[in-house]
Structures are given as structure tokens and as C-alpha cells.
Amino acid sequence: MDKKVIAILFGGANSEHEVSKLSAVNVINALDEDKYFILPIYITREGRWLLHDGAKDNIKNMQWEKFATPVVLSPDTAHHGILRLVGDKYKVMHVDVVFPVLHGKNGEDGTIQGLLELAGIPYVGSGVAASAICMDKIHTNMLAEKIGLKQAEYLVFTKKDLDNSIDEVAKKIRYGLGYPCFVKPANTGSSVGISKVRNKKELVAALYEAVKHDKNIIVEQMIKGRELECVVLGNDDPMASAVGERIFEAEFFDYNAKYHDSRSQNIVPEDLPQNVTEQIRQQSLGIYKATGCRGFARVDFFVDDSNNVIFNEINTIPGLTDTTSMVFVVWQACGISVSELLNKLIELAVE
Numbered sequence: 001m002d003k004k005v006i007a008i009l010f011g012g013a014n015s016e017h018e019v020s021k022l023s024a025v026n027v028i029n030a031l032d033e034d035k036y037f038i039l040p041i042y043i044t045r046e047g048r049w050l051l052h053d054g055a056k057d058n059i060k061n062m063q064w065e066k067f068a069t070p071v072v073l074s075p076d077t078a079h080h081g082i083l084r085l086v087g088d089k090y091k092v093m094h095v096d097v098v099f100p101v102l103h104g105k106n107g108e109d110g111t112i113q114g115l116l117e118l119a120g121i122p123y124v125g126s127g128v129a130a131s132a133i134c135m136d137k138i139h140t141n142m143l144a145e146k147i148g149l150k151q152a153e154y155l156v157f158t159k160k161d162l163d164n165s166i167d168e169v170a171k172k173i174r175y176g177l178g179y180p181c182f183v184k185p186a187n188t189g190s191s192v193g194i195s196k197v198r199n200k201k202e203l204v205a206a207l208y209e210a211v212k213h214d215k216n217i218i219v220e221q222m223i224k225g226r227e228l229e230c231v232v233l234g235n236d237d238p239m240a241s242a243v244g245e246r247i248f249e250a251e252f253f254d255y256n257a258k259y260h261d262s263r264s265q266n267i268v269p270e271d272l273p274q275n276v277t278e279q280i281r282q283q284s285l286g287i288y289k290a291t292g293c294r295g296f297a298r299v300d301f302f303v304d305d306s307n308n309v310i311f312n313e314i315n316t317i318p319g320l321t322d323t324t325s326m327v328f329v330v331w332q333a334c335g336i337s338v339s340e341l342l343n344k345l346i347e348l349a350v351e
Helices: 017-030 063-067 111-119 128-135 137-146 159-164 166-176 200-210 255-259 274-291 326-332 338-350
Strands: 004-011 036-043 049-051 069-073 081-086 089-094 097-100 154-158 181-185 195-197 216-221 226-234 239-247 265-267 295-303 309-315
Touching (some): 128 309, 159 166, 166 200, 226 326, 295 326
Parallel strands (some): 004 036, 004 097
Antiparallel strands (some): 181 216, 226 295
């Protein structure tokens, strides 16, 4: 049987660059080399595309970057692959499926998906519209409201609002939501640019930090409760996984708690009431279908002390940094291994 050529896109010109590299190494290590020929393609912080020709174990140290071969993805469907620079000419390298292991802007927001659509190459994960909607917390919340999901109270502001009157913005937040609350850029992942604030001084600093990452800002009421997640898998007939829980020591699940604190864990809890589990699974399927997702997505919730299920967000390219990442943990609990799950994602891309 001929091997499928799988191009792994990783890195990216955004603030989640380092997380993407960790996810890519884990995905590459888990893919079955008897079934796939893997093309690791690194996108630098400046947006250059480089083909990694060496051993996959060398990807982490990135010392190979200076010797890597420049490549581009042509939007011309006649090429159906990667154009590799050989001397002063480009050679076409056929690609069967692209696996974008790219988090955040220019990877999870529909931009790379649009390029792949133009190129006519199947790719893992959601399409242009679903990717763009799910990346934008404001538009996701609007859709969640439309289908009746309970969520935290929130307010939306723009950079122009801050420029016009930061005091007026602070006043609206104080009386509309109160403290503590969370300030978030509308379009980031991995908790980049997110702050928990308890007073006006912290709020002002958080607003200016958030606007560094996006011109739109969402400020949310703080929900006290357990952080639970479900991963949906499929295209037209999706399935919901077991429900997982984030266990962490930090004040909230920030970037450091996600990727650097060894005390953080992803588990499948045994004490969750069955009706809560089923609500989370059904609501995950509901928002997945409403946003038009395909392939897979991780859906995040809070559950408060009264066992109310409160929708938080949906991630179309969730972290895959190691085998203890939530995507793998919840499907392993369903009897699907890491390599089997990756095989399924590639099959869904071809489908």
C-alpha cells in the first residue's frame, strides 16, 4: 500500500508559536511511519516556510533552521502540493493531506484554511468559516446565546473605546460585571493576553495588555467552579468524547499552568454526576454543529457548585503537546489510542 504524504504545518507567525512546536513534535512522533510519509514544514515567526529534512528528533532544538530548504504552498490546484526550492527552480512535492498543527492567529482562524482550500488539498480540522467564528470569542458567544447555552455575563470593547475613555470603559465593567472578572483579547488562544482583575488598577493594565493582541476585547464575569472539557470528533455525524477535567494549582488556568507547571493534570473525573456529563456532551455537539466544525474540536465548560453547566469556549486546533493533552486523554478513556485518533483525523480530512 502506498503511503499517504502528510504535511505537518507548525510554528506560525503568532504568540502561540512555541506551543505549536510542542504539539507538532508529539503529532509527528505518534503518526504511523508505515502508513504515512511525513513532511514537517516549519513556519517561522516572520512567516517563512521551511522544510525539515532531518531526523524528527532534531525538530525540538531548531538548530536545523539555518540549513532548511525554503518551500511555499501554491494556491494553484494544478500543483496539489508544496513547491520546494531546488537551485533557482521549484520542484513540486505532492501532498495528500495537510495537518495544520498551528494554534492562534494565522493558523486556527481560517487564514491557513483558506489557502489550503485554494490549493485544493484536504486538511485536518474545521473549514474557513468555522475556524474564524470559533477563534473569535465574541462571535462564538453570540452563537452560543442563539442555541441557548448558558454562559458568563460579558461586555465587549474595542481599542477605540479605550482611546476615547478608559475611565468610561472601567465604569461600565465595574457596574456591569463587578470584580473579579477576566479580560481577554477576542482572538487568541492558550490564555495569551488573558488577565484576572480585582480592581480598577489591575483592570486598566489588563485592558492595555489585551489590546496588544487584538483590537477587540471581551470582559467576562468570573465563574467559580470546575473546568471541564469534551472533545468532539467527526464531520456530518460527530461524536462526543468522555468528559475531562483540568486540575491545576494556579489561580486560573493561564499559559504557565497549561504548559510549564508540572502539577497541572488532565483527568477523566469519576465523581461527576451523569446528568452533568450528558449535558456537557450534548452541548458540545450543539455548539460544534452550530459553528459548522468538522474534524475535531475541544469544547470548554465551567460547572458551578450547583452543577450548572456554563459554556466557556470552543477550540478548533486544541493543544496536542503530549499524550496527556486533553484531546488524547478523553478519547483514550473511550478506548481510542493517540495513533488511532490521528488516523481518524486524517480519514476525516480526506472524507
